[in-house]
Structures are given as structure tokens and as C-alpha cells.
Amino acid sequence: xxxxxxxxxxxxxxxxxQAKGDRRAGGRSELPTALVFIAPAxxxxxxxxLVPTIRGFYFSMTQYNILGTPKWIGFDNFTRIxxxxxxxxxxxxxxxxxxxxxxxxxxxxxxxxxxxxRLTQSTVLRGMLxxxxxxxxxxxxxxxxxxxxxxxxxVNAFLEWTGMSRIAFFGNEVWAIPTIAFVNVWRHMGYTAxxxxxxxxxxxxxxxxxxxVDGSTEWSSFWRMTIPLLRPVLAMILVITVTxxxxxxxxxxxTTRGGPVNVTRVLQFYIYQKGFAEGQFGYASALSxxxxxxxAVVAALQLRLLRAGESDLA
Amino acid sequence: xxxxxxxTATVVKKKRPRVSAGRxxxxxxMIAFLALSLFPFLWMLRTAFxxxxxxxxxPSSLLPVDFTWGAFKRVLGLGTQAQxxxxxxxxxxVNFWLYLRNSVLYAGTVTIxxxxxxxxxxxxxxxxxxPGREAVFSIFLTALLVPPIFTSLPNFxxxxxxxxxxxxxxxxxxxFFMTPFAIFFLRQFFLGxxxxxxxxxxxxxxxxxxxxxxxxxxxxxxxxTTLAILTFIATWNDxxxxxxxxxxENTRVLTVALGVFRSQTPSGSPDWAGLMAATxxxxxxxxxxxxxxxxxxxxxxxxxGVK
Numbered sequence: 001x002x003x004x005x006x007x008x009x010x011x012x013x014x015x016x017x018q019a020k021g022d023r024r025a026g027g028r029s030e031l032p033t034a035l036v037f038i039a040p041a042x043x044x045x046x047x048x049x050l051v052p053t054i055r056g057f058y059f060s061m062t063q064y065n066i067l068g069t070p071k072w073i074g075f076d077n078f079t080r081i082x083x084x085x086x087x088x089x090x091x092x093x094x095x096x097x098x099x100x101x102x103x104x105x106x107x108x109x110x111x112x113x114x115x116x117x118r119l120t121q122s123t124v125l126r127g128m129l130x131x132x133x134x135x136x137x138x139x140x141x142x143x144x145x146x147x148x149x150x151x152x153x154x155v156n157a158f159l160e161w162t163g164m165s166r167i168a169f170f171g172n173e174v175w176a177i178p179t180i181a182f183v184n185v186w187r188h189m190g191y192t193a194x195x196x197x198x199x200x201x202x203x204x205x206x207x208x209x210x211x212x213v214d215g216s217t218e219w220s221s222f223w224r225m226t227i228p229l230l231r232p233v234l235a236m237i238l239v240i241t242v243t244x245x246x247x248x249x250x251x252x253x254x255t256t257r258g259g260p261v262n263v264t265r266v267l268q269f270y271i272y273q274k275g276f277a278e279g280q281f282g283y284a285s286a287l288s289x290x291x292x293x294x295x296a297v298v299a300a301l302q303l304r305l306l307r308a309g310e311s312d313l314a
Numbered sequence: 315x316x317x318x319x320x321x322t323a324t325v326v327k328k329k330r331p332r333v334s335a336g337r338x339x340x341x342x343x344m345i346a347f348l349a350l351s352l353f354p355f356l357w358m359l360r361t362a363f364x365x366x367x368x369x370x371x372x373p374s375s376l377l378p379v380d381f382t383w384g385a386f387k388r389v390l391g392l393g394t395q396a397q398x399x400x401x402x403x404x405x406x407x408v409n410f411w412l413y414l415r416n417s418v419l420y421a422g423t424v425t426i427x428x429x430x431x432x433x434x435x436x437x438x439x440x441x442x443x444x445p446g447r448e449a450v451f452s453i454f455l456t457a458l459l460v461p462p463i464f465t466s467l468p469n470f471x472x473x474x475x476x477x478x479x480x481x482x483x484x485x486x487x488x489x490f491f492m493t494p495f496a497i498f499f500l501r502q503f504f505l506g507x508x509x510x511x512x513x514x515x516x517x518x519x520x521x522x523x524x525x526x527x528x529x530x531x532x533x534x535x536x537x538x539t540t541l542a543i544l545t546f547i548a549t550w551n552d553x554x555x556x557x558x559x560x561x562x563e564n565t566r567v568l569t570v571a572l573g574v575f576r577s578q579t580p581s582g583s584p585d586w587a588g589l590m591a592a593t594x595x596x597x598x599x600x601x602x603x604x605x606x607x608x609x610x611x612x613x614x615x616x617x618x619g620v621k
Contacts (some may be wrong), residue, residue, distance in 0.1 A: 015381075033522045034444040041435035044491025049457045052468035059468060066471070108347070115344045119337070125344075127608045129351050130485065130615075134600050136551030138569040139593045142576060143354045146586055154357065157373040172400055189350055218336070243349055248552045256575045268463050275467060276558070277334045292464045299459060 043095045056292075058080035059285035066275045066281050076270030077286035087287065089262050090270040093177060095201060097266060105241065106234075109184065109192035114222070116193065116199050128198075129190030137250035140187045145170060145255050148179065168254050180251050180264060201225070235305045242302065243295055267291050362386065362591040365401050369586055385591035403585045409563065410592065413571040415481075417596075418543035420556065420567050421549040423486045428501045429542045433534070437526050439497065441512065451501075470558050485555065496541055503537040504530060516555070518554035540614045543607050547600050551552040569587035 051116065060077055062070035083089050116126065132140060148155050148169040156166045169179040211221045226232075249268040252258065257274070258265035265273075272290070275284030339453065356376075361369070365380035384401040387393035390412050438444070439451045469488050478484030500548045515594050531538065552568040561570060572592060576584070604611060 017600050021329075031444040033449070034438040034442040036524075037438035037442065037526075038435045038450070040431040041492035041497060042450075044431070044455065044488075045454060047472075048469055048488040048491070049460065049465060052465040053460055055468035055471070056464050061472075065614060066474070074398045080545065092534075111343070112347055115340055119340055119344060123609055125348070126612050128348055131355065132351055132599075134547060134604050135593075135597045136330040136553060136569050138551075138553050138572050139597055142572060142589060143358055143595050146590065147354060147357060147578075149586075152370045152373040152586075154374055161374070186350065186354075189347070191615065194612065199613070222390070243461070246606075249463075249464055250569075253553070253557070254576055257577075271395065271463060271467075280470075281467070288461075289468055292461055295461050296459065307537060 013020050048133065048278075056285055057289060059282055060289045062282040062285075064282040065279040065283075067279070071284065073282070077283050078289075080283065081286060081290060083234035086265070086270065087290075089263050090267045091179045093263060094246060094266045095226060095249070096177050097181050097248055098242060099131065100124065100178055101245050101248075102238070104181070104194055105185045106238065107190055108189045109196050110234075110238075113196035113200055114226070116197050123143070124222055126190075129193060131190070132187045133191040136185075137184070137187065140183055141251045141254045144179075144186070146185045158225050171260055173260055176260065176264045178257055180248070182257065183251055184245075184248065192237060195237050196230070196233065199230050200238075202233070212216075231305075236303055239302045240301050242298060246295055246298070336517075358590045358594055359498075361586055362594050364587050366403065366585050366587040367401060385587035386586075386595070389592045389595060391586055398493075400578055401587070405621060408571075408575065408592075410571075411566045412564070413566055414595070416565055417550060417561070417567040417569075419482055420485055420552075420560075422544050423482065424489050424549045425542050425546045427486070427490035428545050429538060431491050431516045432493070432541075433531065433538060434526070435492060436497050436500035436504055437530055440501045442522065451497075454492075454494050454497060457513065458498075466555060466558060473559050474509060479559055481560075484567065485560045485565065485567075488555070489592050493545075498544065498608070500534070500537060501582050503534055507533060536610070539607070540610045543603055544614065545591055550600055558618070572596060 009288065059070060061072060061074055063073050063076075064070040112129065145155050150156060150166060150168045150171065155169075159166055167175055169175050207225055207229070208221060213226060216224070246268050247268050252264050252266055252269045253272075256264040258269055267287070268291070271284045271287045274280045274287060359404035360376065360378050362382070362385050363381050364386065365382050368380040382401060384393060384397065384403075388398040388401070388403045389408060390408060391408065437446060465488075473479055473484040473487070476484070478487070511529060511533075512525055515529050520528065550568075551569065553573070556565075556567045557570050557573070560566060566574070570588075575592060576589060
């Protein structure tokens, strides 16, 4: 709050104006009108967000196969999870996916954003980089499934032409997760780059001009100013992308379906299989509680990072 | 004077050669990423106009192999069964028009409801004065932290118990009334509208309803359109929820249908041309929306993600 005074004077002015408006209205409450305005959203929130969240915890304490009625079994599902080798497998597979996906995606996005900032402001170019993000995960998966096909896919034709051996990208135990991570990096790199680009725009030009007068090279300006000043934005982007990445499902569901031999059975796909294919809805709910907790911890850690940097730019 | 000009001149002189040396490499890298982004689309087109049976004979030709409209015809159910089988299709009839209609209904209904109800709520959070406003708003925002899979399981049970599985209402309801993001997005814009306009309206005797519908909404067509486009695209591309509650033939949307189509084709010889024609048609509405509103969508991204 205090630091924002440095930034510009306009936000302060508007804030003052708003405060004045509030005061002018005095204590008059518009509660009845407000209730009507938020009624539909509140209804949707309670029925489809609040109650399901509570029920999700309840189902995790039950044995329930969707068709019957839930039977309360306390923490039995949760004591079962640590002994479930497929859970640990799913967790490691998901972590491997998240690390590969977020690692490459973030680095590529920063590179692309800096390139955009230095080279061109063209909307057409940004639009072209955004195209993969517009199509669904299902389509992205389908196109790469075809490009990477073992028999007649273009990439393998190319590999053979260069003298390398063909790779069963989706069918090989080592390659499957990196391939799925790659597909999602491809879909999201332009989008994430635009988020980073927006963050770059908030760094004032004079910072760079001052540095260049002082003889700083572009390389050191990047590491010493761009990255530190970008940190709050990067943290925010990471919270969004990491949370999304942990919930990878679509790409797996339309390509490998968990195989070969469990190597792509990510958490959400495992939850889906347990709940809907095997009818263990209670256990699936318990697994989703665990996923929820993991995400909460990861997000909290990242938000802490964000809060630490908030004063830099806000 | 000359002492002042000198340093700037040297800076420019020093900078130019260094930058242009790196610029070539920078452009090369940028073009490589552009090619990576765009090439798969080209490959979709090339494959969709090929004859599936001829694809193995020429896997790396940039142009269609044995050019034909056949793939599009069999996806849209326009060709004959014999012709489809001759070109490498499965011969099974695909209800593509039905899936297309379902996708339009699903994404369209969610967009209309969500944008309308969320703009009402956003107005209440941005402009009306009532006790508990900030508290309720922050509770709404915490819903952003709950992963969709977590609420999807109980929501599935709810929809099932209501007897709404494989119906449009069952698919639409959870996102019809609100998403935390939509309220957050519109509230930011409403906060920026000058209060004086509203105050003069209220002096003229306009109540909150008239102020909202006659003044606020017309002034906010840009953000409301942007939100509508973003909501439509996200819903159109949605896979998990429609898979859970709308997997039956009569409510199947395009994303789910493509997944089924792909798993039904025998792994030995999938109908790649048909599959690529189908993905192109499935992506077309969103791509058309994008070409029409590219600037709005691009500009909204920095805004919606970061601030």
C-alpha cells in the first residue's frame, strides 16, 4: 500500500474520489438491492461450490459405489492411501509431469516474452503464438498423436531420415510423460508468454535506460533487473500454471489412458478411474482430498513468494 | 550544449552494432517458435485433405497425399459409406452435426448465463453498499483455490441424483450462475467507472436496476464481450465435465466425441484424414471467434492472468 504511492498519482486520485463517494452516501445500505443482484451467483456458489466442497470431504470418509448409499467408514480410505502403490506411482508420475511441463513452459515463456518486447509489438505475431492455446487439449493431443505416430508420423519420418531410430513417443515407458508434457508446453507456451509479456510492460523504461547509461549489458540487465522486477508476476503465473498442471487429465485420457504399464497414470486420471470405472467413489474422493491438500500447500508456498515480492511493483 | 549531447551520441553509437548482431539470432529464435506454434495447424490441413489409404506411402510430403474432400465429407456424413471405406474411413456413421449442435448449446448456454449473472453480482460487489460485501467477495474468491476435480465428484452425484445426467441442464448448471473468475474480472471494470455518472443518474431518479441496465452495462460492452468470448472458448474446449455427465450420444459434445472417435478406430489403421478433418471442424468456431476478436482476446490475457 505505502509503496504504491511512488508508482503514480492517478490511482491515488481515483481512490480518493471513490472514498468521497462512499462517504457522501453516508450509512445508507443498499442491502435489499444487493441481495437481488447477487442472488443467482450466490445460489450457484452455494450449490455448486460450497456444498460440494463440504460433501467432497464427507464422501472421502465413506464407502460408496455411486449406486448404493454412502457408508461412513471414518479415516479408512486415508489409511489405505499410503499403502496403495498405484497412488504413489500416480503421485510421482504427476510430479515428473509438472516439473517437465512447468520448467520448460516457464523458461520458453520468458524467452518469448523478452523476444516480443525487444523485437516487435505486432498483434498478428502474438496472435499466431496464441493459436495453440485456443484449441482444446483434446485436439492438441490428437494432432501430436498423429505427428508423433510411430509408423507414419512426420516426426518419426524425419528421425529416420536423419539416421536416428524411430521413437514410440506415446508408447515408450521413458518417453510417454515427457511427450505429454511437451504437448501441453506446446499448447500453453504462447499464452504464458503473453502473461509474462504483460508483466514486462509494467517495468518502466527508464530503469533500462539508466542501466544502459551505467554500462550494464543486456545480459546483466536481464538477470539483475528484469527477473527481480518480474518476480511477483512470475509467482502469480506459477501459482496458476502449477495448479493447472497438477490436474492434467485430457491429454492422458485421449492418448495413453494411463499406459504403458502405469507410467502415465496421473493423479486425476487415477481418481477418475477409481471413481467411475471401478466404482470406488469414496476412495476416489479421498484421493481428491489428498490432491486438494497438495495443491493448497504448493499454492501457499508460492503465494508466500508472491507476497514477499508484492512491494516491488504494486 | 555539446558536452550534453556527446554522451547520448556515444551511447547510441555503441548500442546499435551490438543490438543488430543479437537481433538476427533473436529473430531466428522467434521464427523457430512461430513455426513450432503454427506447423501442426498446417499439418492438420494437409492431412485432412489427404486420402487415409495413401498416407503411409508418403509420410513427409508437405502437400496433401491424393487430394480429396472425402475426409470432410465422411465426417459431415455427406459421402457414401462405400466411398468412405475406399478412402480408409471406418464406414461407421458419425453424428458429427449432433455433436456440433451439442457443443454450441453447451458453450452458448453457459456463456449467456454466466456473463449475465456474474455481471449482476459484480455490480453489487463493485458499486452497491451493503454490510459484508468484502467478506462475501473474498469467500467467492477462495473458491478459485478449490481444484475443479474436487467439486466435480460431488457435483456429479448431485446431477445424478437430480436425474439430470446426460441432459443439457445437467451439463450447464454448475457454471451457469457463476464462476469466481468471471465476477472478479467484471468487478475490476465496474470499479473503474466514474461514480459521478451513476450519481447523476440517481439524481434523475433512476434506481439501481435502471442504472445497471441502462448505464453500467452499455458502458461495459467491451469487458462483457471479452468475458463472453473467453467463457465461450473455455466451455467449448471443456472435456472433463462433459465426459462425466454428458457422455451419452444425445448430449455428447465435440471434445468428448473426438475422444470416442479416436479410441474406436482400430489401432492398426486409424482414419487419420477423418480425424484431422474432424478436429479442424471442431476447432473452427473458436478460431473464427479469435480472428474476429483477436485484439480483445490478446489484450485481455495480460489483464486477466496477472492483475
